[in-house]
Amino acid sequence: MDQPKRPGPNARVVGRGRMLALPIWLYLLLIGVAVVYFGGFSGSLLIGIPFTLLALFGLTSIARSRVWVDGPLLYSRNAFGYRPPMRLDELGSAALTSFGRNRGRQLLLTTRDGTHLHLDATNLRLKPLYGELARFIPEGSSVANPLLHKRMSAQRPAVAVDAPRWPM
Structure with missing residues (x-):
């Protein structure tokens, strides 16, 4: 369904x-x-x-563009209306482009079944989305390109490696 x-x-x-x-x-x-x-x-x-x-x-x-996350589902709306939702747990590739000659920065998401989603990262504030993507794309994964990994790493929770141990 x-x-x-x-x-x-x-x-x-x-x-x-x-x-x-x-x-x-x-x-x-x-x-x-x-x-x-x-x-x-x-x-x-x-x-x-x-x-x-x-x-x-x-x-x-x-004014109209929005992106929502409901569990593993990503919903989006642009000036022309709602787009079909995308499952973040089925991502095959994710890339954040650099600024192009005729186009601003884009976030390109593709699932393994070939569903595409292009988000305008120039006119949209996607910082919370990078944190959600970090939950589904492991650090160093080949699913995301280096520029997207850099954005996601800023949103990942900090893990203290050399944290002091409490005496028992």
Whole structure:
């Protein structure tokens, strides 16, 4: 039986829109609106309207995007709606990309049965998700790439190796 796309009442939010991205989208919106207002017909068509639409999409994405974890299930929603859930205990690969030329940082998750999930790690705050991934991906595992291991290692609980022993 297929899992519902929406998270249950016990799901925890582990990713949401990053507020640090808000000024950039507001700046693009300001540029777009200013060019529409002052730029004339051709400036509006070439620059103003595309910048305004892009900024409105970015702001909508920040406001609507969420990631939840309910046990081993990962639920996500972007500006276009809910995506099918993914089982974290069946991950085949997980990679955090570097910033690309035309794309920001992405978190790419793939299960062993081939289900893919792409999360925008530039506009989403995914720090709590890295802690959840650390529960399912052991340290040094080949499932995750080195950049993701670095992010997960900061979220793993610290284990004191040379802790003093109490006398019995």
